[in-house]
Amino acid sequence: xxxxxxxxxxQELLDKNYAAVPAEKRAHFDTCQHCQQALQNYKILxxxxxxxxxxxxxxxxxxxxxxxxxxxxxxEEKANWLEIxxxxxxxxGAIGVSIYSxxxxxxxxxxxxxxxxxxxxxxxxxxxxxxxxxxxNINLMAIGAAGFVLIVVMSFDYLxxxxxxxxxxxxxxxxxxx
Amino acid sequence: xxxxxxxxxxxxKQILSGDQQAFRIFIETYQRLVAHIVxxxxxxxxxxxxxxxxxxxxxxQHLASFQFESKLSTWLGRxxxxxxxxxxxxxxxxxxxxxxxxxDSLDQFTGTEIAPDTFTEKRDISNRLxxxxxxxxxPYRTILTLYHLExxxxxxxxxxxxxxxxxVKSYLFRARKKLKDQLMTQYHxxxxxx
Numbered sequence: 001x002x003x004x005x006x007x008x009x010x011q012e013l014l015d016k017n018y019a020a021v022p023a024e025k026r027a028h029f030d031t032c033q034h035c036q037q038a039l040q041n042y043k044i045l046x047x048x049x050x051x052x053x054x055x056x057x058x059x060x061x062x063x064x065x066x067x068x069x070x071x072x073x074x075x076e077e078k079a080n081w082l083e084i085x086x087x088x089x090x091x092x093g094a095i096g097v098s099i100y101s102x103x104x105x106x107x108x109x110x111x112x113x114x115x116x117x118x119x120x121x122x123x124x125x126x127x128x129x130x131x132x133x134x135x136x137n138i139n140l141m142a143i144g145a146a147g148f149v150l151i152v153v154m155s156f157d158y159l160x161x162x163x164x165x166x167x168x169x170x171x172x173x174x175x176x177x178x
Numbered sequence: 179x180x181x182x183x184x185x186x187x188x189x190x191k192q193i194l195s196g197d198q199q200a201f202r203i204f205i206e207t208y209q210r211l212v213a214h215i216v217x218x219x220x221x222x223x224x225x226x227x228x229x230x231x232x233x234x235x236x237x238x239q240h241l242a243s244f245q246f247e248s249k250l251s252t253w254l255g256r257x258x259x260x261x262x263x264x265x266x267x268x269x270x271x272x273x274x275x276x277x278x279x280x281x282d283s284l285d286q287f288t289g290t291e292i293a294p295d296t297f298t299e300k301r302d303i304s305n306r307l308x309x310x311x312x313x314x315x316x317p318y319r320t321i322l323t324l325y326h327l328e329x330x331x332x333x334x335x336x337x338x339x340x341x342x343x344x345x346v347k348s349y350l351f352r353a354r355k356k357l358k359d360q361l362m363t364q365y366h367x368x369x370x371x372x
Contacts, residue, residue: 007351007355008351011351011354042354042358045354045357045358045361046326046354048303048304048307049326049327049354050326050327050329051304052304052307052308052326052327055214055216055218055226056213057209057213058227061205061209061227061230062202062205062206062209064231065231065234065235066198066201066202066205068231068235069238072235
């Protein structure tokens with residue numbers, strides 16, 4: 001007499017995956033009360049698993065999610081403004097304290113000196129660079145064009161990245177994130 | 179109120195363009211799936227609703243990156259599953275439990291069966307079943323829920339839980355066997371004590 005179906009095979013029958021059970025085992029199943037009973041018990045279990053009431057969220061769940069997103073967005077916006085304000089205040093304060101402690105004319109004089117200093121550095125470097133380019137016989141226009149294209153591509157990539165990340169504002173709720 | 183039927187691509191497009199009503203439909207369509215995953219995985223009642231909120235917030239924030247390479251339900255299910263796993267890890271809950279195959283082999287003869295009538299007669303089977311499900315390891319519980327309540331395929335469950343299809347099937351079979359054996363044992367004991 002053929003052995004009963006094992007648990008794996010009974011569950012394959014439960015999931016209607018008949019091909020996974022060998023033909024002779026299926027033939028045995030048709031005549032074996034024990035195997036049929038085993039499948040029936042699995043069917044009862046499966047029925048109860050499928051009928052489980054499940055879990056319900058409150059009726060106003062969607063409303064509360066949308067409300068929370070709005071609140072969070074407002075908080076993020078406030079935080080962003082706060083951060084920008086602190087930066088501006090800090091920078092303004094630092095400049096103000098420097099001017100106050102050094103004196104306006106002194107600062108202006110120092111600033112002019114710095115400008116002259118930087119100008120001389122730039123002039124020197126440009127001269128060196130021009131000499132280098134002349135020696136290498138490189139077309140400056142070509143380099144400029146390539147740089148321009150690179151900047152355009154990078155800007156486009158940055159803006160596209162921002163656009164893709166951005167989720168637009170809700171029309172009726174003025175809601176936006178990111 | 180039943181959510182309106184819109185195809186997912188249109189729905190996502192509308193949400194991304196800022197349509198609040200579309201996002202409401204999205205929530206109402208998928209809140210059952212999210213609730214099933216969260217309520218099955220998270221034991222503490224107080225945390226469940228907050229986590230569901232968190233999941234929809236994450237979905238909203240990352241919707242623009244959804245590429246339609248999988249079903250929207252699978253994508254959201256994965257967010258829900260990962261959010262619950264992260265939450266449980268923070269709470270230091272043992273995630274995988276005992277998944278050893280010891281005393282759990284499916285290759286064996288099905289064992290003693292009780293008559294299906296006797297099995298059905300037990301009116302409290304649903305309550306007992308719930309209790310027994312709670313005792314199962316986390317992956318078993320989640321797979322049972324996704325397969326039987328959400329009627330998902332092995333492939334979809336595998337995508338959500340990041341498990342191979344074969345593993346999903348094996349865990350499902352073992353979970354059902356465990357449940358059936360536990361319930362049978364209880365009824366046998368009751369029959370003997372009568």
